[in-house]
Amino acid sequence: MSVPLVLALGVVALALGAAHGPASLQRxxxxxxxNIVLVVGxxxxxxxxxxxxxxxxGFAAIGAYTAGLLVMPVVRKAQLLADAPALVRxxxxxxxxxVLVGGVLAAAVAVVLAVPLSRIDGLTAGLATVSLLISVSVVAASWDSVTRGRKGLSAIPSSTTLPTALAWASVAIVAAWCYQxxxxxKRLRASKDDPVxxxxxxxxxxxxxxxxxVISAFFTGVGGALFALFLxxxxPDVFYLNYTFLVLTMLVIGGADSLTGAVLGAVVVSVLSETLRRAEAGDVLGLVQITPRPGMQNVILGLLLVAMLLRRPSGITGGREIRLPRRPGRRPARATSRPTEVTSGGEAIGETTP
Structure with missing residues (x-):
């Protein structure tokens, strides 16, 4: 448990340290x-x-709409969603x-989808998941009585604070580590290279x-709920192609084969994305004013992703978890002559005897 604790404490320390600044920095x-919750999910x-x-x-959108509808005052729902079912109003x-219900509902939808999606892989699986994203977006844009269609839900009380987000990020990190x-x-990682x-x-x-x-959908739904209660x-456009590209970029740049890579990628790309967003508006770190360049953020992130895939496909961490220093005087355990089988994800299948 040392690795997730170090990651969680590191995220908490960085976030609390950076939060002592202007309101824009705190946001x-x-x-x-x-983003860490979404990427870890x-x-x-x-x-x-x-x-x-x-x-x-798509699961983030489900969690976002669910949480938004649940926290919206009844009076406002009566005004904005007069045609919605009585239960919704x-x-x-x-x-x-x-937030918890948003994650559970996203997981419930994933249970239904897991049956067909878990039996395909490769490009076919990627196309199938794209259809999931499109379907959720179309439903959200068309279900006027519940989601208000393209207008979206507004008047949602903002309740996601930094402590709340940090608590859920820590839970996601620990849960992801316990699962892997x-x-x-370990069985899933064993099937990673050779399913047959x-x-x-x-x-x-x-x-x-x-x-x-299903576990992944739960935490992705929680991340979407937190984002909706923050905004x-x-x-329907919030959790669509642009945000999908950003979250995938975080995972790939950090390293998709390790939890450390997921957390590190989310932190690095979030900082870079915010810097580029401000540069698009003509402000470079508050030091230099330049001509606004709309679209610069996506172009630079895209080039960075291509460069990473070409030069270091395994990401910043190389698919490895963070290494903790050994305590002084502690000797590594000696193993017997029987070798330990290791999967591509670095998990031991066979155990060695000290």
Whole structure:
């Protein structure tokens, strides 16, 4: 448990240190921490299965709309959603409960989708997940009585604070680590390079992928709920292609094969993305004023992603977890002559005897 604790404490320390600044910086820090929840949620499936999902932000949209509807005052829902079902108009919940329900509903949708999606991989799986993203966006844009269509939900009370976001980021990090170290995570990682060999060894690859898919959807839904309760509004375009590209960039640049890479990529790309966003408006770190360049953020992030894929496909961390220094005087345990089998994700299958 030392690795997730170090990652969580590092995120908390960086966030609290950066939060002592202007209001704009504090908002940037909260968004960065929410991005960690989203990227770690995506990592649970992609990092352990090796199957890239381009539709996970659909679960974020489900969590966002669910939480937004639950925390919206009944009076406002009566005004904005007069044609909505009675349950939607009358049911309310406190923000912590709303965030949790948003994640649970996203996981429930993932349970249904996991059956067909867990049986395909490669390019086919990527296209299938894109269809998931498009379908959720179309439903959100068309269900006027509940989502208000393209207008989106507004008047959502803003309740996501930095402590709330940090608490959920810490939970996501610890849960992701516990999963990948569990028998379920080890079996899924064993199927990463050779699903056929894993199946011949008695591992049900579709079942293991389905479990990871549902857990991943839960935390992605939580991240979407936190974001909606931070913005105070949500529209179908928020969790669509642009944000999908950004979250995938964070995971790939950090290193999709390790939890450390997911967290590090979210932090690095969040800082870079905010810097580029301000540069687009003509402000470079508050020091230099330049001509506004709309679209510069996506262009530079795209070039960075291509360069990373060409020069270092395994990301900044190289697919490795953070290494903690050994305590002085502690000798490494000696192993017997029986070798330990290691999967591509660095997890030991066989145990050595000290």
């Amino acid at each position: 940037t820090v909260v968004v960065a921490v929410i 995506l990592y649970v499936f992609v990092g352990n299965s090796g199957v890239y999902s381009f539709g996970h932000l 009358t049911l309310t919940a406190a923000p912590p409960v709303a 170290r569990s028998p379920f995570g 060999a894993a199946a011949s060894a008695g591992i049900s690859v579709p079942l293991q992928r389905g479990i990871a898919f 105070g509004s949500v529209t």
